[in-house]
Amino acid sequence: MENLDIIGSEEWCIFKELGVPAIKARVDSGAKTSSIQATNLKIFNKGAQEWVKFEVNPLQENRSIAITCEARLIDRRMVKSSSGISEERLVVRTPVTLGDNTFDIELTLANRDTMEFRMLLGREALTDRYIVNPAINYQVQDFTEEEIGEKYKPYYKEKTGLKIGLLASNPNLYSNKRLMEAAEARGHEIVFLNVEQAYMKLDAHSPEIRYRGGNILRDFDAVIPRIKPAVTFYGCAVIRQFNNLGVYCQNSAESITQSRDKLFASQLFSKYDIHIPITGFAKSPMDTKDLIKMVNGAPLIIKLLESTQGKGVVLAETNKAAESVINAFKSVNTNILVQEFIKEANGQDIRCFVVNGKVVASMQRQAEKGEFRANIHQGGKASMIKITQEEKKLALKASKALNLAVAGVDIIRSNKGPLLLEVNSSPGLEGIENATGKDIANEMIKAIERKLKFS
Known part of the structure; x- marks a missing residue:
């Protein structure tokens, strides 16, 4: 014990063979194996051995730097994450340098985008080498911001690309941060624009969009709209103004408005022969009983026309309960849809992420026990799923019907085949990127490049 070096709770690691000049690691003696953030994993053969190629984004909150690594694959293991979910991970062995010491360690390749650290140093790497003092950091080696900047200077790309506006409300949301990172990683200039701080000059000769402080928003090549439901009306007005100025908007104001109006959608x-659960709509309380009967009776779903993310959606388990809820909503002049309940789905649905007429990723969502809708932010669990050709066609047809270039299409499996639940014009990236390991933000930026013929 006296011969062991003391290590802090956070340390810098260097992987010369992988080409990673420095990566900050959380030292965790509770974890057996070390792990590193890795995406775009591809297994290939070198002679009789299996190798894996992967990309590491070594700096937290900076996806613009991606280092391509190769290492021999030594194992596949089931590993339980900090959230308690078991998943199979690929394992490699490579030398690591901590200060003056270099030794081999095993690394599991994991998606750690949502974690605070891009690397975790487990107890197998510590055994017979270090004692951990959790009260200190960077005991073995420390780097200044300037030193890290110098180490990664060759990896920064010159900005010679498009000028893109991200029109949203909160720059700290995962989806918005990812889109900013993805655009910068591809060499574009991207500017976050708070939709509520933009205002317009409507004039036939010199129309303008200005930003708080009087700055004129000009020279944008494209705008990515991420409009929250509360500002749909104003946000779509701003999008139309950008369109009038000749700026490409990834989703148009018209398509967003259509997707947010559940009745019109x-x-x-129905017009385009896209199968949905039987849905009813009525104005008068006199029609409530027949409305319930029309959708095959209780249990049934009652949803507000403006509901999003599972909010304003109610399951009525009996006809009497359904009558009470429907009439209560009508008594305060609230518009609702009544929809048949697909019992056989068992709280599961599928989210397909569509970009420019292609399903780039899909995940299955399982509702939390006691819930009937599988919304991740309400405790639902997500996992990768391979969808059928019929489901893929349904997702593409639905996004095309609304003329959405980017869409989150929700599908439910029923005894009658796949049914469309709804289409989201500003789908979140966090759940589906984490579930599938796919870089969807990058796909969205590439779609803008193709549309504008930028190479």
């Missing part, structure tokens, strides 16, 4: 889906 449902009528469009």
Whole structure:
């Protein structure tokens, strides 16, 4: 014990063979194996051995630097994450340098984008080498911001690309941060624009969009709209103004408005022969009983026309309960849809992420026990799923019906085949990127490049 070096709770690691000049690690003696953030994993053969190629984003909150690594694959293991979910991970062995010491360690390749540290140093790497003092940091080696900047200077890309506006409300949301990172990683200039701080000059000769402080927003090549439901009306007005100025908007104001109007969207889906659960809409309380009967009776779903993310959606388990809820909503002049309940789905649905006429990722969502809707932010669990050709066609047809270039299409499996639940014009990236390991933000930026013929 006296011969062991003292290590802090956070340390810098260097992987010369992988080409990673420095990566900050959380020292965790509770974890057996070390792990490193890795994406775009591809297994290939070198002679009789299996190798894996992967990308590491070594700096937290900086996806613009991606280092391509190769290492021999030594194992596949089931590893339980900090959230308690078991998953299979690929394992490699490579030398690591901590201060003056270099030794081999095993690394599991994991998606750690949502974690505070891009690397975790487990107890196998510590045994017979270090004693951990959790009260200190960077005991073995420390780097200044300037030193890290110098180490990664060759990896920074010159900004010679498009000028893109991200029109949203909160720059700290995962989806918005990812889109900013992805655009910068591809060499574009991207500016966060708070939709509520933009205002317009409507004039036939010199129309303008200005930003708080009087700055004129000009020279944008494209705008990515991420409009929250509360500002749909104003946000779509700003999008139309950008469009009038000749700026490409990834989703148009019209398509966003259509997707947010659940009644109009449902009528469009019926028009284009897109199968949805049987849905009813009525104004008068005199029609409530027949409305319930029309959708095959209770249990049934009652949803507000403006509901989003599972809010304003109610499950009525009996006809009497359904009558009470429907009439209560009508008594305060609130518009609702009544929809048949797909019992056989068992609290599961599928989210397909569509970008420019292609399903780039799909995940299955399982509702928390006692819930009937599988919204991740309400405790639902997400996992990767391979969808059928029929489900893929349904997702593409639905996004096309609403003319959405980017859409989150929610599908439910029923005894009648796949049914469309709804289409989201500002789908979140966090759940589906974490569940599938796919870089969807990058796909969205590439779609803008193709649309504008930028190479």
